Amino acid sequence: MNLIENIKEGLRSIQSNLLRTILTALIVSIGIMSLVGILTAVDSIKYSIDQTFSSLGANSYDIVSKGYTNRYSENGRQGRIYPPITYLQARQYKELTGDNGRVSLSAFISGATIVKNGNVKTNPNINVQAGDENYLLNENYNVEVGRPFSNSELENGANVAIVGNEISEKLFKGKSPVGHSIFMLGRRFKVVGQLEKSGNNMGGGGADRLIIIPLVTGNQMPRQKALTYEIKTVVLSKESLFYAMAESTGIMRKVRRDPLGQEDSFEINRSDSMLKSMNEITGYLKVGGGLVGFITLLGASIGLMNIMMVSVTERTREIGVRKALGATAKQIRQQFLIEAIVICFLGGIAGVLFGVLMGNAVASLIGNGGFIVPWLWVFVGLMVCVGVGLISGYYPAFRASKLDPIESLRYE
Incomplete structure (x- = not known):
């Protein structure tokens, strides 16, 4: 009996025990899934993170006051703020x-804000951010309905606002918010634009729960403590990023009047530094997930x-x-090995299909990464x-x- 005939015999055996084959394949498919x-x-999830952070640009960096994020420490102790x-x-x-670079200035005005339109109001989860003429461009925010701020609105500090998609749906029930007024922080603002829907990025609201007002307007609003301004610089060429960062360090030391020999009173953070950290975390998740899947497959x-x-x-x-x-003994071994491999392969196809669907379903609950087919996996x-x-x-x-043929024939 040649190999082809042996394969056919193995497939006939699988077909004659179809129910057992299906149940056995399901065991393997669960492990592979x-x-x-x-x-x-x-x-x-990693793709969603890459998309989120790459949209900020790998050729940009942020400047904030040192200690502003409350994560600054020296030798395990809280550093100077x-x-x-x-x-x-x-x-x-x-x-x-x-x-030398496209600079945008912004300031965080308020978090957990309630926004009203008549008798309708949002949950207290709205962030209000003030930005200048380059803020939308540097943060990669696109205005879907309406327009950005005009030069006169930016210079004069007009009470105008650009709202996120979720805010518009909540307050205006799917209608265009442009031209209508909203009330927040003790002031009435006219809506001039609506941002594109950004999705649920990493469990947060993204730009959907964001309201942007002109920087001068935010600077003029009454507050209990002084605002701290964030600076984002985008350079045209990624190759000149390190030179631009060094130049920005010198400019900021001059602006902040940091004494010679004293450390910087500010921090410069590249936009892709967090992406590298997140990639390390997803790498650990992949190792841990692979280990869990391997144990499940071992049981299968x-x-x-x-x-x-x-x-x-x-x-x-x-x-x-x-x-x-x-x-011969070799042909008997081949038949049973072929049966085992075919059963595993059928279970593997089902497991891969359900695994890809399950993985994308889980990822869609966390991020907005689109449908992924990992051909490698x-x-x-x-x-x-x-x-x-x-x-x-x-x-x-x-x-x-190794069974004895005479004893096998006498087996009942």
Whole structure:
């Protein structure tokens, strides 16, 4: 009996025991589904993170007051907190930078804000940010309805606002908010634009729960403590990023009047530095998820081996008949190995399909990364199935090949 005939015999055996084949394949598919599903979810989440942070640009950096984020420490102790960057300092930095970079100035005005339109109001989860003429461009915010701020509105500090998509849907019930008024922070603002829907990025509201007002308007609003201004600089060429950062350091030291020999009173953070940290975290998630999936698959392989052992016992008389007709031990081993591999491969296809769907479904609940098909993990998953079939089916196949034909024929 040649290899082709042996394969056909193995497939006939699988077809004759269809229910057992389906149940066995389901055991393998659950293991593969967990492995591929976890890795797909991690890849999809990583893609969502990459899209979120790459939209900020790899050729940009932020300047904030040192200690402003409350994460600054020296040798495990809380470091010195420097005075916030003032409006005049931010303006001076922008003027001194000139055409060497596109500079945007912004200030966080309020968080957990309630916004009203008549009797309708939002939940207290709205952020209010003040920005200048470059703020929308540098932050990659696109105005879907209406327009950006005009030069006169920016210069005169008009009470105008650009709202996020979620705010518009809540207050205006799907209608265009442009031209209508909203009330917040003790003032009435006219809506001139609406931002594009950004989605649920990393569990937060993104730009959907954001309201942007002119920088001068935010600077003039009454407040309990002084605002600290954030500066984002975008350079045209990524190759000149480090030079621009060094130049910005010198400008900011001059603007902040940091004494010679004293540390900087500000921090410069690249937009892709957080992306690198997030990539490290997703790498650990991938290792952990792969380990969990491997353990699940190990349990599935043990279950498959047990079922194949039962199959050998049930088919002892069949093995004796085949040996009596001239089948060699090698051909018997091939038949049972082929059966194990085919069962694993069928389960692997189902497991990969359900794993990709499950992984993307989980990732869609966390981020807005789109549908991902990780072809690498699909290929790896199918190869793992073949490996599981070989490993789980070898011992039962070896045992079947060593059965004595006379004793097998007498087996009941």
